[in-house]
Amino acid sequence: MxxxxxxxxxxxxxLALSIGGVALAIMLVLILDGLLAGMxxxxxxxxxxxxxxxxxxxxxxxxxxxxxxxxxxxxxxxxEAIAGVAGAVPILSQFVVLDLHGKKQPAYLVGYxxxxxxxxxxxxxxxxxxxxEEMVFDRVLAARHDIGLGDEVALMDRTYSVxxxxxxxxxxxxxxIFLRQSAVQTLVRAPGAASxxxxxxxxxxxxxxxxDRISELPGVEALLKSDVQANDxxxxxxxxxxxVRLMAGIAFLIGALVVGLVIYTATxxxxxxxxxxxxxxxRNCVLYSVVVIQAFWAALAGSAFGILLxxxxxxxxxxxxxxxxxxxxxxxxxxxxLIGMGMGLLAALFPARAIAGLEPAEVFRR
Amino acid sequence: MTRLAVRxxxxxxxxLIISVGGVALALMLILSxxxxxLWIQQRVTAYIDSSGADVFVxxxxxxxxxxxxxxxxxxxxxxxxxxxxxQSVTPxxxxxxxxxxxxxxxxxxxxxxxxxxxxxxxxxxxxxxxxPGRGGAVIDQGLAEKSGVGLGDEVEIMGRTxxxxxxxxxxxxxxxxxxxxxxxxxxxxxxxxxIVSFLLIRVAPGASPPDVARRIESEVDGVTVQTRQxxxxxxxxxxxxxxxxxxxxxxxxxxLIGLAVMGLTVYTATLLRRxxxxxxxxxxxRNRDLYASxxxxxxxxxxxxLAVGVGFTLVLSALVPRLASNLGLAVSFASVxxxxxxxxxxxxxxxxxPIRQMRDLDPAMVFRGK
Numbered sequence: 001m002x003x004x005x006x007x008x009x010x011x012x013x014x015l016a017l018s019i020g021g022v023a024l025a026i027m028l029v030l031i032l033d034g035l036l037a038g039m040x041x042x043x044x045x046x047x048x049x050x051x052x053x054x055x056x057x058x059x060x061x062x063x064x065x066x067x068x069x070x071x072x073x074x075x076x077x078x079x080e081a082i083a084g085v086a087g088a089v090p091i092l093s094q095f096v097v098l099d100l101h102g103k104k105q106p107a108y109l110v111g112y113x114x115x116x117x118x119x120x121x122x123x124x125x126x127x128x129x130x131x132x133e134e135m136v137f138d139r140v141l142a143a144r145h146d147i148g149l150g151d152e153v154a155l156m157d158r159t160y161s162v163x164x165x166x167x168x169x170x171x172x173x174x175x176x177i178f179l180r181q182s183a184v185q186t187l188v189r190a191p192g193a194a195s196x197x198x199x200x201x202x203x204x205x206x207x208x209x210x211x212d213r214i215s216e217l218p219g220v221e222a223l224l225k226s227d228v229q230a231n232d233x234x235x236x237x238x239x240x241x242x243x244v245r246l247m248a249g250i251a252f253l254i255g256a257l258v259v260g261l262v263i264y265t266a267t268x269x270x271x272x273x274x275x276x277x278x279x280x281x282x283r284n285c286v287l288y289s290v291v292v293i294q295a296f297w298a299a300l301a302g303s304a305f306g307i308l309l310x311x312x313x314x315x316x317x318x319x320x321x322x323x324x325x326x327x328x329x330x331x332x333x334x335x336x337x338l339i340g341m342g343m344g345l346l347a348a349l350f351p352a353r354a355i356a357g358l359e360p361a362e363v364f365r366r
Numbered sequence: 367m368t369r370l371a372v373r374x375x376x377x378x379x380x381x382l383i384i385s386v387g388g389v390a391l392a393l394m395l396i397l398s399x400x401x402x403x404l405w406i407q408q409r410v411t412a413y414i415d416s417s418g419a420d421v422f423v424x425x426x427x428x429x430x431x432x433x434x435x436x437x438x439x440x441x442x443x444x445x446x447x448x449x450x451x452x453q454s455v456t457p458x459x460x461x462x463x464x465x466x467x468x469x470x471x472x473x474x475x476x477x478x479x480x481x482x483x484x485x486x487x488x489x490x491x492x493x494x495x496x497x498p499g500r501g502g503a504v505i506d507q508g509l510a511e512k513s514g515v516g517l518g519d520e521v522e523i524m525g526r527t528x529x530x531x532x533x534x535x536x537x538x539x540x541x542x543x544x545x546x547x548x549x550x551x552x553x554x555x556x557x558x559x560x561i562v563s564f565l566l567i568r569v570a571p572g573a574s575p576p577d578v579a580r581r582i583e584s585e586v587d588g589v590t591v592q593t594r595q596x597x598x599x600x601x602x603x604x605x606x607x608x609x610x611x612x613x614x615x616x617x618x619x620x621x622l623i624g625l626a627v628m629g630l631t632v633y634t635a636t637l638l639r640r641x642x643x644x645x646x647x648x649x650x651x652r653n654r655d656l657y658a659s660x661x662x663x664x665x666x667x668x669x670x671x672l673a674v675g676v677g678f679t680l681v682l683s684a685l686v687p688r689l690a691s692n693l694g695l696a697v698s699f700a701s702v703x704x705x706x707x708x709x710x711x712x713x714x715x716x717x718x719x720p721i722r723q724m725r726d727l728d729p730a731m732v733f734r735g736k
Contacts, residue, residue, distance in 0.1 A: 013719070014634055021388075021626035028395075028619045035612075059525025060464050066473045067463045068435070070556055095433035095462075097604060104600070104607040106433045156436075157426035157588060173608060174433075189425075189437040189561055219525060235473065239541050242693045243402050246686070247616065250395050254623055257388040258630060264381060265634040313619075321611050350384060 005297070014262060015298070021258030022302025022343060023309050026336050028251040030310035031317075032244045033332050035172075036237070038325030042171035043236055044229040046110070049121035049168070051089060052198035053207040055228045056214055057221045064228055065108065066235045068094050069195040072219040079197055079220075082213050084205035089118040090194035092184045095174065096155060100145040106174045107141070109155070111184025118198055120178050125149060126164035132183035136164035138175035140322045156187055172323045198225075252339060255302065259347035263295045267351035275358055287355045288348070295344040303340025307333050370646075371662035374639050385631035389671025389712070390678055392624030393705050397679040399616050400704070401695035407605045408696055409539035411598040413475065416489035416536065419456070419566035420575040422597045426588045429600045431460065431475075436563045438589065445586045446565055451573035452582070456485045457562035459552040465505055465545050466522040467513035473542040474505075476523060478552025478563075485566040488546055493517060494532035498546050504532035506543040523547060524555045540693055621708055628671075628716040632664045636720035640727065648729035656724045657717070664713035672709045676702055 009015060047055070047064060056079055058069040076090045092111035097104055112118035119128055120136045126149045129135055135155075137147060142165055152159050160179065169176035185191050199222075201210045207224055214222035223231075267274070274287055314326040376382060410432055414422070423446055425436040440457070447455045459478030464471050479487055479498060488496050492507045494517045503523055510516060510533050520527050523545055537544040553559045569578045575593040583591040592600065636643070643656055676697070683695035 014630065014637065017626055017630040017633060017719075021623065021630060024619065024623045024626055028616075028623065031615075031619070060466055060522050061525070062464070062471065063473075068461045070558075073557060094435050097430045097432075097434045099429065104430070104604040106604065106608065154427060156428055172612065188435055189439070190558055193558075221525070243399075243540075246398065246402075246682075247395065250391055250398065251623070254388060254391045254395070254627065257384055257391065258627055261381065261384045261388060261627075261630055261634060264384060265637070268378070268381070317615060321615075324611070350380065354380070 005293075014265070018258055018262035018298050019302045019305055022255045022299055022340065023306035025251040025255035025258070025343070026303050026306025026340055027309040027313055029248045029339060030307065030328060030332055030336050031313055031326060032248050032251075033335075034310070034314060034326035034328045035324065036240060036244055037327035037329065037332075039171060039173070039236060039240065040233045041327060042325050043232050045168055045171075046108075046176060047225055047229050047232075050198050051087075051117050052200045053225050054199040054201060054211050054214065055223050055225050056088070056197035056199055057195070057223070057228075059219050059221050061221055062223055062228065063231045063235055064093075064196065065232050070190070071194045071197065073192060075217070075220055076194060076197055078217050079199060079214055082210065082217075084202050084210040084213065086200040086202045087116070088200070089113065089116040089198040090181065091118045091196050091198065092181050092188070092190070092193055093195045094188070096177075098153070098155065100141075100147075100153075103145075105141065105145075107138075107177045108174050109177055109179065109184060111179050111181040113181045120164065120166035120169060120176070122167040123164045124167045126162070128164055129178065129180050129183070130163075132180055132186060133160055134163040134179075135160040135183075136166050136178040137162045138169040138177060139165035139167055140170040141175040144323070158187055170323050171325065172321070175323070252343060255299070255340070255343040256346040259295050259298050259302070259343055260350040262298055263291055263347050264350040264354070266294060267291060267354055271354070271358065274355060278358055284356055287358075288352065291351050291355065292345070292348045295348040296341065299340040299344030299347065300337070302343075303337050306340070307336055310336075371659040372666060374635060374642070374659070375663050375666055381635070385627070385635070385667055386670045386674055388627035388631065389624060389668055389709075390674035392620055392627050393672055393675035393709060394678050394682075395620035395623065396617050396705050396708065397675060397697065397701055398682060398695060399613055399620070400701035401679060401683060401697045402693070403605065403609050403613055404698050404701070405694040405696040406540050406609075407602045409694070410605050411601045412536055412539070413477075413544055414594060414598045414601060417566055417594070418485040418487075418489070418568070420569045420594055421567035421579045421582065422592050422594065423565035423567060423582060423586075424563075424590050424592075426590050428590055429592065429597070430604055431564075431597070432601055432604055433462075436460070437561045438563065438565065440560050440562055442586060442589060443562065443565055446567065446582055446589075449578065449582050449585050451569050451578040452567055453570040453573075454484045454568045456480065456483045456566040456568075457549070458483070458486045458564050458566060459549050459556070459561075460563040461524075461552075461556070462542065463524045464522075465509065465543065467515050467519075470513040472509055472513075474509075474523075474545045475542055476552065477544060477546045478549035479546055480549045485568055488532065488534035488537065488544075490535035490537075492533045492535050494530070496532055496534075498528075498531055498548050500548050500551060501529060502531035502548065503528035504534050504546040505530055506537040506545070507533040507535055508538050509543045524552075526551070526555055624708065624712050625715055628664065628668060628712040629719050631667055632660060632716040633719045635663055636660055636723055640723070643724065644727055644729055647727055653725055656727075657721060660720055660724065661713070661717040664717040665710075668709040668713040672706055675705070
């Protein structure tokens with residue numbers, strides 16, 4: 001242990017660089033993980049805050065954000081007539097691409113009936129729309145593009161006046177904007193149309209039973225709200241997990257190489273001392289353990305520093321770009337330490353050959 | 367001095383492999399993220415690029431296909447057909463929906479095509495027919511293989527069962543695939559028969575697409591008209607504008623990691639050869655000669671790292687599509703050039719680290735056996 005410690009700390013700049021390299025790699029893994037976790041939370045924010053425990057969509061559609069849904073005419077009345085249904089809020093929603101100051105900004109447009117709900121849940125400035133020419137805009141997106149109350153925003157072939165700014169309705173991919181349902185029907189030339197029904201279930205009824213009853217209606221798909229949220233998370237996870245895993249994998253290899261480089265150099269530098277130990281009867285496994293301990297401590301220190309760096313980076317990124325939500329949880333820190341240990345173990349393989357091939361007699365020849 | 371630097375670098379193969387590998391991987395972080403974004407940009411315009419249309423007509427104010435919706439009254443088709451320079455008009459219907467095969471559900475652009483469509487249909491047909499016909503669907507071959515379906519099997523699109531009559535190629539991206547059905551089936555399922563989404567125009571031989579586009583826009587009300595190139599550029603901008611901030615953050619992290627790895631490499635190499643540098647100093651070499659040697663080592667290391675990093679990324683771009691059908695990498699010259707500039711900065715910064723070591727090196731040290 002003492003030898004390992006002395007070997008590792010003898011050259012301070014080298015140690016600092018190796019800890020820094022591992023820390024940056026761990027920080028990257030954590031930030032990627034945190035972005036994914038934040039994205040999952042942002043994806044379900046609309047359903048988290050809207051009424052009802054059952055969502056009704058066009059048959060075949062099981063997501064809110066993934067697919068465009070259009071319910072058969074009269075679906076709302078049919079659903080409301082089903083036993084156990086306390087009420088149904090129809091919304092007409094779809095993605096739109098806004099052109100804001102020369103930038104393309106995808107947004108999720110929700111048309112809702114103000115008298116029933118389904119609109120913005122936290123309007124921090126202004127009010128909700130009272131006419132078909134008014135909209136509520138996400139406040140983060142509004143701030144990014146210097147849009148304020150009373151400003152006009154073009155959407156497809158119409159223009160709307162911003163009368164409210166909402167909170168908790170943003171993500172780095174898309175933000176929510178709200179119009180009255182009748183306004184969206186006019187915009188997309190679909191009079192009377194609804195995409196989804198947010199169904200409230202009577203207290204004495206189980207949501208599952210009501211869902212099953214609604215599912216018997218033609219042309220519709222009824223799901224528990226929690227299932228729709230899980231489907232949205234799974235869908236977006238499928239999109240982004242492959243690139244994120246690829247980047248995290250590269251970061252892991254970099255961390256292992258950084259530790260490996262330091263441990264290897266430290267071992268080669270102290271070759272003679274290892275030779276003396278061998279000449280005095282130390283077996284290879286003893287020497288390996290010295291190397292593994294060095295790698296372990298370098299990786300552990302780097303991982304711990306990486307967690308601190310990730311916390312700092314999260315604060316900086318979210319302050320500069322509020323559309324990014326980076327969620328770092330305790331289990332992620334634990335995983336980061338484990339990843340760091342993995343880097344250390346992999347790194348310890350590099351000097352293994354140098355130690356195994358060491359001749360005890362070498363020390364006496366010099 | 368250059369020879370000495372190169373010999374220093376190549377003397378220990380294991381250390382060289384580790385350090386070049388570290389630099390290569392750090393550069394690969396930057397390169398691969400750029401390559402993923404470029405691949406997405408290329409794929410997002412695959413339908414537009416390969417549609418066979420010269421000009422696209424959409425609802426006024428609609429300039430995108432991806433994440434957008436366009437609704438045009440049916441009569442716009444006849445009005446556009448009368449514009450000078452228009453050879454053919456193909457009205458298509460479009461939405462984002464789900465292709466379901468058993469429990470496998472995949473998001474897809476659903477394109478509703480009229481019979482014998484002159485544009486907008488599948489451009490590579492691996493097997494079966496390009497024309498879906500009533501009750502039929504043409505789906506992406508990769509999706510079909512993944513879901514275990516073939517020609518004659520059934521899939522569910524927009525909640526209705528369709529028979530797979532064709533398998534297309536080049537119709538998948540990170541987020542979705544493309545499926546083609548008959549526009550009458552589409553209209554029936556949408557319950558909105560008087561509406562089409564886009565008009566795909568072929569211009570007459572000799573006519574200029576930009577001129578025809580401007581003529582349509584001035585003669586027909588309520589439409590936004592773009593040439594194929596303009597429409598594709600708008601699509602690429604969606605991906606670019608969405609990913610710019612994320613790419614910047616990741617590039618900054620990749621850059622810092624590369625800097626740390628490179629710094630570590632040059633610093634450890636210098637430290638190990640301290641004795642030799644002492645001999646050189648004792649023999650009269652000046653500090654700047656030693657700095658030059660370190661700088662050459664740094665430059666050669668990053669040069670090798672860049673070559674290996676580009677090589678790794680190219681290998682990855684060949685491997686990834688085999689492992690994940692919805693992901694790919696497209697390595698561009700611009701991205702390699704940007705990374706090369708970053709590499710030179712790595713080398714310059716890394717070469718500064720051991721300056722103090724060089725400066726303070728005591729030539730007498732070598733005689734003391736240190």
